[in-house]
Amino acid sequence: MYAEERQQATAQLVIARGRVSVAELAEEFAVTTETVRRDLSVLERMRVLRRVHGGAVRAGSVPVVESGLDERDVAQAREKERIAVAARRFLPGAGGTVILDAGSTTARLADLLPRDTRLIAFTHGVPIAARLAAVAGVDLHLLPGRVRTTTQAAVGATTVQALERLRVDVAFVGTNGLTLERGLSTPDPEEAAVKTAVVRAARRVVVLADATKFGLDATVTFAPLSDVDVVVTDAESPAVPRDALAEAGIDVVLA
Known part of the structure; x- marks a missing residue:
């Protein structure tokens, strides 16, 4: 699985479940926890999700603040x-x-x-x-x-x-x-x-x-x-x- 495919699948899991752990994702995709953390950093920069201690949650879990x-x-x-x-x-x-x-x-x-x-x-x-x-x-x-x-x-x-x-x-x-x-x-x-x-x-x-x-x-x-x-x-x-x-x-x- 290419990195882009894995990140797409990770995004879908987070959206579906609401919250996932680094350990769960590492086991799901048979990769190291370091690879998972890099993927989560990429997806967080895209505002697909928000990283939390030990994993990630849906971006929708973050309150949307109305900007000017x-x-x-x-x-x-x-x-x-x-x-x-x-x-x-x-x-x-x-x-x-x-x-x-x-x-x-x-x-x-x-x-x-x-x-x-x-x-x-x-x-x-x-x-x-x-x-x-x-x-x-x-x-x-x-x-x-x-x-x-x-x-x-x-x-x-x-x-x-x-x-x-x-x-x-x-x-x-x-x-x-x-x-x-x-x-x-x-x-x-x-x-x-x-x-x-x-x-x-x-x-x-x-x-x-x-x-x-x-x-x-x-x-x-x-x-x-x-x-x-x-x-x-x-x-x-x-x-x-x-x-x-x-x-x-x-x-x-x-x-």
Whole structure:
């Protein structure tokens, strides 16, 4: 077994069991404990798991702390750029309607919207609206609501109500966490309510998520995987359960 295959199998065991010991993994793969520890260090750097004394636990066992938009914008920046480029293929044709969920990856997609094709775009992300306001080909609608300082996104009952009246071709959605068991999640309840309304308003849901988001449970679930049509993520990683997502009927696109 190659190191990459062993690390993939290790990631799957940790996700399935929640916790594994170094000794168990050494026996499972017939390798030394030193080899296991090196594998765990690699997987921890990928945020697939968290090392603890004597073994490792799921990354989802670690509470997800909501970071500010500026901090998130610089994290995994190259990966997010690639994801945004790959997501362009799912834009509707001329006259189509889209919702761009608030977030640092969807903001990059906003920069890539065509200038020569008319699109009708809805967003509750203030920075996204600012990027699109001067784009001649985009008929921009900024959704109402109270703007959260942390994410610069409009939230609240008025935001949800506005989304409930919409039916768009495609929603491009960001997420703080994605697990097979609980689907998509985010730390804040008000953000979660808006994201749920975004998902429900779309005929097609495209999730933009770098590999660090997989296996994380960010407190408040806003959509099950059954609501997702496409996941666009960065280069293949043990953290991304491609086979399981495909079995759930989700198209996984690697940027």
